[in-house]
Each structure stands twice: as structure tokens, then as C-alpha cells.
Amino acid sequence: xxxxxxxxxxxxxxxxxxxxxxxxxxxxxxxxxxxxxxxxxxxxxxxxxxxxxxxxxxxxxxxxxxxxxxxxxxxxxxxxxxxxxxxxxxxxxxxxxxxxxxxxxxxxxxxxxxxxxxxxxxxxxxxxxxxxxxxxxxxxxxxxxxxxxxxxxxxxxxxxxxxxxxxxxxxxxxxxxxxxxxxxxxxxxxxxxxxxxxxxxxxxxxxxxxxxxxxxxxxxxxxxxxxxxxxxxxxxxxxxxxxxxxxxxxxxxxxxxxxxxxxxxxxxxxxxxxxxxxxxxxxxxxxxxxxxxxxxxxxxxxxxxxxxxxxxxxxxxxxxxxxxxxxxxxxxxxxxxxxxxxxxxxxxxxxxxxxxxxxxxxxxxxxxxxxxxxxxxxxxxxxxxxxxxxxxxxxxxxxxxxxxxxxxxxxxxxxxxxxxxxxx
RNA sequence: GGAGACGUGGCCGAGAGGCUGAAGGCGGCGGUUUGCUAAACCGUUUUACGGGUUUACUCCUGUAACGAGGGUUCGAAUCCCUCCGUCUCCGCCA
Numbered sequence: 416x417x418x419x420x421x422x423x424x425x426x427x428x429x430x431x432x433x434x435x436x437x438x439x440x441x442x443x444x445x446x447x448x449x450x451x452x453x454x455x456x457x458x459x460x461x462x463x464x465x466x467x468x469x470x471x472x473x474x475x476x477x478x479x480x481x482x483x484x485x486x487x488x489x490x491x492x493x494x495x496x497x498x499x500x501x502x503x504x505x506x507x508x509x510x511x512x513x514x515x516x517x518x519x520x521x522x523x524x525x526x527x528x529x530x531x532x533x534x535x536x537x538x539x540x541x542x543x544x545x546x547x548x549x550x551x552x553x554x555x556x557x558x559x560x561x562x563x564x565x566x567x568x569x570x571x572x573x574x575x576x577x578x579x580x581x582x583x584x585x586x587x588x589x590x591x592x593x594x595x596x597x598x599x600x601x602x603x604x605x606x607x608x609x610x611x612x613x614x615x616x617x618x619x620x621x622x623x624x625x626x627x628x629x630x631x632x633x634x635x636x637x638x639x640x641x642x643x644x645x646x647x648x649x650x651x652x653x654x655x656x657x658x659x660x661x662x663x664x665x666x667x668x669x670x671x672x673x674x675x676x677x678x679x680x681x682x683x684x685x686x687x688x689x690x691x692x693x694x695x696x697x698x699x700x701x702x703x704x705x706x707x708x709x710x711x712x713x714x715x716x717x718x719x720x721x722x723x724x725x726x727x728x729x730x731x732x733x734x735x736x737x738x739x740x741x742x743x744x745x746x747x748x749x750x751x752x753x754x755x756x757x758x759x760x761x762x763x764x765x766x767x768x769x770x771x772x773x774x775x776x777x778x779x780x781x782x783x784x785x786x787x788x789x790x791x792x793x794x795x796x797x798x799x800x801x802x803x804x805x806x807x808x809x810x811x812x813x814x815x816x817x818x819x820x821x822x823x824x825x826x827x828x829x830x831x832x833x834x835x836x837x838x839x
Numbered sequence: 840g841g842a843g844a845c846g847u848g849g850c851c852g853a854g855a856g857g858c859u860g861a862a863g864g865c866g867g868c869g870g871u872u873u874g875c876u877a878a879a880c881c882g883u884u885u886u887a888c889g890g891g892u893u894u895a896c897u898c899c900u901g902u903a904a905c906g907a908g909g910g911u912u913c914g915a916a917u918c919c920c921u922c923c924g925u926c927u928c929c930g931c932c933a
Contacts, residue, residue, distance in 0.1 A: 460889050464902045471902090474914040478857040487913075494913040660849095660886095788868075792886085 416519050416625075416779040419456075422449045432525030435532040435740040442522060449518040452511055459508040463501060470497045520628055524775040526740040527712070527749040537739035538752075544723070545732030547756040548815055555759040556813035557690030560586065562821060563838055565813075568690070578688075578695035580806070585838050590698055592832035593805045594673045597700040597725055601802055605721045607671035607702060612651035614674055615642040620654040623780030625746035625772075635677045644677035648701035649799045654780055656705070660792045661784040667706035667714060671802065674699065691806035692764065698805040702769075704798040705782065711771050711796040712749075719751045719769040722802045726766070728828040731811050732756045734763065748773045751800075755807065759814030764807040769800030 421429060430446065433439040473494040480487040531537040560566050565586025571579045582590050601607040621627040621643050626634060635644040645651060652672050661668070676699050691697075702721060706714045719735065726733045738750040747770035754763035774794035777783070783792035816824040822839040830836055 457889065460902080464889065467903085468901060470913080475857070477913045481913095482857085491913040498913075789884095 416775060417522055417524075418778060419449065419453055419515055419519065422446065422519075423453055426450065429522070429525060432740075433522070435526055435530070436523060436743070437534055437741040438523065445518050445521050449515060449522075452515045452518065456508065456511045456515060459504060459511055463504045463508055466497055466501050466504065470494055470501065473497065523745045524743075524748045524773060526743055527771070527773075529712070529737075530743060530749050531737065531739045532741075533739050534741035535739060538742055539737045539739070540734050541737050541751070543732070543734035544727060545730070545756075547732045548758045550758040550761045552819075553758040553814050553817060555690060556757065556810035559759070559813045559817050559821070559823060560690070560809075563823065565589065565838070566691070576695070578693070580691060580694055580696070585833070585835065586809075588833055589809060589829075590805060592829050593808065594698065594700065596728075596829055596832045597802060598671065598673055600725060600728065601671045601700065601702060601721060605669070605702075605724070607669045607721075610648075610652055610655070610670050610672040612645075612648055612672050612674060614645050614651075614677070616645055616650050616654070617642055620650055620657070620780075623654045623657050624650045624776055625779060626650065629745065633679055635679050645674060646678050647676050647699065647799075647801075648672040648674035649703060652701060652703040653776060653782075653797055653799065656782045657780040659782065661705070661782075661795065663707065663784055663786050666784055666795065667704055667710060670703045672701055672703075674701065676804075689760075691810045692760070694806060700802050702800050702802040705777075705784075705795040706798065707784065707786070708774065708793070708796050711773060711798075714796070714798055715749060715751070715769060715771040718798050718800050719753070722753055722767045722769055722800050725803050725808075726753065726755060729808065729812065729826045730828075731808070731815055731826075733766075744768070744770060746770075746772050746775050748775065753801075753803070755811040757807075757811045757814045759817070760810075764811060766803045766807045766811070767801035769798070771796060771798045 417429070426446070430439060430443075433442045433446075473490055477487045477490055477494065480490070526532075531539055557568065561568065563586075564584050565582065567581040567583055571577075571581040574581070598609055602609045615637065618627060621634070626643075626646060634646055637643065651674075652670050655670070656668075675696055677696050679695065680693075702718055704714055704718055723733070723735065733753055733755045736752045736754055738752060743750045750768055750770040752765050753767040753769070755766050756762075757764050773796055776797045777794035782795050782797065784795050785792050812826060813823055816826065818824065818837075822837050824837055825833050825835050
């Protein structure tokens with residue numbers, strides 16, 4: 416969420432950001448309405464506060480007169496009328512503020528200068544690592560996986576629905592191995608604090624990280640507004656310090672968590688849905704950082720690097736794509752996607768999305784820090800990225816490491832966790 | 840799930856319709872004293888949103904905030920209602 420002051424004071428930068436996202440035409444009416452509502456709001460505040468000041472003075476006078484044994488009934492009647500007027504004006508003010516809130520929720524973050532303008536055709540590969548394997552003879556992962564008994568797509572669909580995977584045998588152990596491998600790496604070598612978080616969160620948390628109110632249809636909601644299943648551990652972890660003020664010494668903060676992730680994606684059928692590529696429940700290790708604003712860009716590079724190490728250790732060829740403004744997520748100011756090459760399906764698969772949200776999430780969730788004692792609190796910058804999402808990594812391993820005889824070599828870094836060199 | 844108690848500033852803790860943004864203490868910050876440290880003493884110490892003022896750091900001023908939201912009242916931290924949370928006891932449960 417942006418600050419209404421930004422709409423007031425930096426309208427040009429805001430419009431430019433929306434133009435770069437290719438969303439200005441759509442959002443111009445919203446921005447214009449916000450500008451009008453902002454004026455309206457400030458005038459309403461003045462009107463209300465003026466009357467409240469008058470009421471406070473009059474109430475005190477009533478108290479004084481009563482104590483002195485004088486009659487105050489006339490003044491009481493006046494003040495009562497004032498109170499009714501205040502109630503009416505406050506209702507108007509509230510409506511104005513609700514309108515502002517609603518408008519602000521509709522405006523995405525402004526992309527950083529380094530982000531290319533335009534739609535996804537402007538996405539830029541900034542670097543790549545490893546050599547993609549020749550795709551000609553490689554089978555897609557779902558064939559390999561089913562043949563080796565690693566997962567059971569049909570029974571997953573039977574017990575839960577399509578898009579729910581049952582992992583079995585070594586396949587299940589692989590999931591457990593991913594979790595331990597990635598958590599060990601990030602906690603021991605990259606300095607992240609390990610967190611284990613609830614997978615059910617409340618509405619405030621979903622709003623704090625920006626999933627609500629816009630994307631309610633993409634989430635699994637529990638009945639009677641009792642909560643939501645998290646689409647990513649980003650939600651509980653980022654919200655850990657919601658409504659708190661941190662010391663500068665606590666920044667940057669780095670936390671990671673494993674969690675299952677639940678995505679309803681209402682209209683998901685269609686593209687890339689076979690096998691493990693697009694599922695309703697999957698597992699992931701998530702990296703979250705908080706930092707001071709001046710650090711934002713450097714911290715994004717750092718975070719992205721941490722996610723890349725996972726792929727390097729697994730020996731999977733990948734590329735880093737800087738998303739163009741129009742392809743950058745709603746709350747993000749700059750995003751690198753990590754794409755691993757899966758020769759069986761002949762595609763680059765997104766396994767991580769590393770973003771800096773500037774103060775957009777922090778403002779929503781009210782996460783602040785004090786730069787020095789006595790300074791005013793200011794919003795932190797939040798960042799997050801997968802490190803990494805399991806199913807597509809699993810798919811890439813099954814395709815990249817499959818052998819002519821149908822077996823799959825286990826990447827060396829994973830062997831201690833799986834207890835096998837080769838899956839056969 | 841049942842019964843009870845409670846929710847006040849960075850922390851502890853008073854307050855029980857107006858004099859309370861909130862006593863007192865701790866902590867923090869500034870100062871005096873001191874060879875240094877400690878102690879003592881004095882002062883200071885929230886946030887948000889408006890308005891005015893300054894090039895700016897600032898300063899002045901209004902409003903709001905005592906878990907959240909409503910209500911009663913001329914006036915609510917204080918009375919009433921609803922919700923949320925914490926603690927204690929009982930029950931149930933991996």
C-alpha cells in the first residue's frame with residue numbers, strides 16, 4: 416500500500432510507475448479519485464476537529480458551572496447539538512477514508528529505476544549458470560516419477576482432487592530431504608534464523624503482505640472467517656513483526672521457514688499443469704529479510720544469491736530473469752525470477768521469485784524501525800524469495816539427472832539427506 | 840468445551856465520570872557533582888493525523904489513542920454491550 420501523501424506529493428512518480436507497468440490507463444481514474452478524496456478528507460478533518468475543540472471547551476465549562484452550583488442546561492443542550500453534528504461529520508469522514516483505503520489497495524508498487532518498462536516481453540535474462548542438457552532423449556518428469564513410484568498423481572486426485580500430489584517411498588523421502596537440505600544451507604551458511612510457522616493465518620496477516628483484499632479468490636479460506644491457508648510462508652514470516660518498532664541494530668533481519676503452500680488459483684486449469692508443475696498444495700522453503708531503505712537494492716542481490724546457491728549445489732542449470740515492470744508482482748518493486756531448465760518438458764521452470772517490496776508491505780503491516788534513538792520510526796523494507804519451491808526442483812532433477820536405463824542420479828549435495836546415490 | 844480473573848505508556852504499576860497523555864517506580868536521554876567508575880541530585884522522555892511556521896533541522900497549535908469496536912453522557916481509561924487476547928482451575932485430546 417502506498418501512503419496517501421505519496422499520491423499528494425509524488426503524483427508524477429506514481430503515474431510514471433503505473434505507466435511503466437502498462438497500467439496507467441486503468442489506474443488513472445483511481446489516482447484522480449484519490450486526489451479528490453484526499454482534499455475532501457483534509458477538509459473534513461478540519462471541520463470535525465474544530466467542533467471537537469469547541470465541544471471539549473464547552474464540556475469543561477459545564478463541569479465548572481456544575482461544580483459552582485450554577486445552571487448549565489442551556490450549554491448542555493448546545494453541546495449536545497454539537498455532538499450530533501460531530502457524529503454526522505465523522506461518518507462522512509469515515510466514508511472518505513474508506514474510499515481512500517480502497518483506492519490505495521488498488522494501486523500496485525512503483526517499480527525501481529533498474530526495472531525495465533513494459534510487459535513480460537521486456538523481461539531480461541541477467542545471468543545464467545550451467546549448461547542445459549540436450550532435450551531430445553529426455554522423458555518428462557511425470558513419466559519418470561510414476562515409473563519409479565516416486566509419486567502417485569491418480570490417487571492424489573482421488574483423495575483430494577487434481578493438483579494434489581501423493582509422494583511415496585523415495586519420492587516422499589526426497590521431499591523431506593529438500594526441506595532439511597535447504598534449511599540447513601540457509602541457516603548454517605547464509606545466516607537465516609529458522610522459523611516454523613502456522614499454515615493458518617488471519618485476515619490481518621493476509622492483508623499485511625498484500626494477498627488481501629485483491630486476491631481472495633486465489634486462497635483457501637476456512638469457514639466462518641476463521642482464517643486462511645497460507646499461499647507461502649512469506650505471509651506468516653513477514654507478519655512476525657507486524658505493528659512493531661525494531662531497533663536499527665536488529666536490521667537487516669533474515670528469517671527462513673519451511674511450509675506447505677496452498678493455492679486455489681480459481682482458473683488454474685490449462686497451461687503447464689501436468690505432473691508437478693502447477694499444483695494446489697506444494698512445499699517450499701521461504702527466505703524473508705527486513706532491511707533499512709538504503710539497503711534495499713543490495714539486499715535483493717544478496718537474497719537472490721542465496722536462492723541461487725541452492726540450484727548451484729544441486730547442479731541444476733538455471734537463469735536469472737529480471738522481470739519487467741508489467742510482469743512484476745503487485746506488491747513488488749523489483750523481482751528476479753530463478754528459472755531452472757527442465758529438459759524433459761523443454762522449458763525453463765520458475766522455482767523462485769525474489770523481490771524487494773520497498774516499504775509497500777511494511778506500510779500495510781506497520782513494521783517500523785528507529786534509525787537512532789530519538790528518531791522518528793520509519794518503515795522497513797521487506798524482501799522475500801523462495802529458496803526454493805520443491806516440486807519444480809524435483810521435476811528438474813528427474814529430468815536433468817535421468818539416465819538412459821531409467822534411473823535418476825541423486826545430486827551429490829542431496830545424497831546425505833536421501834541416503835541414496837541413485838534412484839532406481 | 841465449562842468456570843473465574845484480567846488487558847493502562849519501552850517495562851512495572853496507580854487511577855474507578857471532568858482538574859489524567861495519564862501519579863509513582865524502573866529503564867532511556869541530557870545536565871550538575873566526581874580523578875575515573877558508581878552513587879546522589881535536577882531536568883527530560885509516546886504515537887498518528889490535521890493546521891500554521893521555517894530553505895531546512897525546528898517550533899507552535901488542534902484532534903485522537905488506556906486490547907478492538909459500538910453505546911450511555913454536556914463530558915468516558917473510568918459506566919454498559921459485543922468481540923479479541925492473556926492467565927488460573929476443571930474437562931477433553933496428539
